[in-house]
Amino acid sequence: MDEVKKSQASWQVPMSELYQVLQPEFERLIFQNAQLDLLWTGGRWCEGPAWLPAGKYALWSDIPNNRTLRWDETDGSVSEFENPARNQNGHTVDRFGRLISCEHQGRCVSRIEFDGSRTILADSYEGKRLNSPNDVVVKSDNSIWFTDPTYGIDSDYEGDAANSEIGSSNVYKIAANGKLTCEISDLKQPNGLAFSIGEHELYVADTGKTHDPNCDANIYGYQIDQKQAVIPSSKRLLTRCDNGLYDGFRIDTSGNIWTSAGDGVHCVSAAGKLLGKIFVPETVANLCFIGSKKNRLFICATTSVYAIYVNASGAH
Template identity: 50%
Template sequence: MALVGDAYDYVDRRFYDLTVPTADVEKLYDGCRWAEGPVWFADGGYLVWSDIPNRRMLRWVPDGGVSVFRHDSGFANGNTRDRQGRLVTCEHGNRRVTRTEPDGTITVIADRYRGKRLNSPNDVVVKSDGSIWFTDPTYGIMSDYEGNKGKQEQDGCFVYRVDPVTGELSVVADDFVKPNGLAFSPDERLLYIADSGLSHDPDGPHHIRVFEVDGDRLANGRIFTEVSPGVPDGMRVDVEGNVWTSAQDGIHCHAPDGTLIGIIRIPEMVSNLTFGGPKRNRLFITATRSLYSVFVGVSGAQLP
């Protein structure tokens, strides 16, 4: 375990209460090609994340090291858990969203919309009513590195909702360039969605938008913040409503009003993060080749 010092950049006094200044950033593992999709299993006391180009998912256990959780993973990217504690995964290579059942079998949640294949589902969240919300950019079909190069069949890169009763798939946002990470506010009245279009277009967006959640629809979308350097990718929200998002230089923390209040510097470009540990006060960070962690002064709002 390597320690990374001088990690905190306090832009606003509010960030002091959200950090533990004596807690170092720890490197837990390296050896990935592109680490993504961390998800904490509180009942098992371990973390699972994706190593997309290596087509595998890894598991980290405190004091137990790292092992392979799944191979072949279908170029898995984003992961979360549903209200029954089952793993929900976005598979770039298979162009689908799946659920891992308690017996280990795989159930396909979504792979087509109006008879056409999805692009390459990227990240996913589950609302308290059981509905599943996910983004579908084209990263996994642009080359054979993070998926399988293929034809885009959908008319755009959409954000989808899966109905918890019928399983019906519907588009909730259709005006993104590259919809990416997403997260609900603690009361689920807001949904934050990243657009990382700058990754493949110098004039593309690099912002987070926020929407009001109106049942099975989104309304009154607006830009919450722009992220620089780099692009916003994965994000999480804490119990106080602050938004923690990935960036090229680390984790950026934004207050509920959108103000950047602090940065946790990471020596590799960050892709995603999640809150975990027994008190959900430990950030687990996937960054290019590595997995990092750091204890913070607030707990995560999402399901552990």
């Protein structure tokens, strides 16, 4: 496809303006000479990044513009991967290398097969249409877990305005055999999600403050039982956001959580302690680890995409 606007620049700012070190552990996770690189700008709401190592490229969504974009690591070029893109939001790659997508307009979770065809994996629960799947993660048993808030049906800006048929915003699991189950139903607007190291706990961000000012901007943890289902009574507060909302996030190989926030990227330990921050000029919505060593953060921030090297590697 035709190449779209490309930007390559670094934010040459002092370390004191790029990072906030809150715990000594964070100093070992960053590089004093690393810079925040602006890879591209020109979006309306950049979201849902995923790294496809075989092709050495990253994908992300520009939801209001209804397109999915592709950044090529080999030459820094940016092109349209899909347009129109059914207002896709979150993406991930399964253990076979296939792209999994959350579609606002399609109100489904879909997969691109090896031959390029599209398969709808889930679009309804108990006979009612899903709201607008938002973010997605694949577990080691090949089950697919996704959040289903209402952002894609709240207006025509990021999808098609409609009433919720289900009447709630939940977290679902698509088992390897295709069975769909509701795993979490006690959050206002479940959003980003990821499994802990060892997959004994599922972390989920609640961005319900966008709809209810009394909703706390938290990430919660839920234990997973031996049948690979959520234990509802195990819900615990993991961390509370002190600037904006925690939205999409990823886990590194040490179990730390690298999460989006209103002032940039926050790094939180597995125990829930805020270790430090990487400041970004725009509100961050999501991020992922990219590169052959998975040691570079690919950051989707409102209208732009940024990247920075860290002394950590993304977990699978």
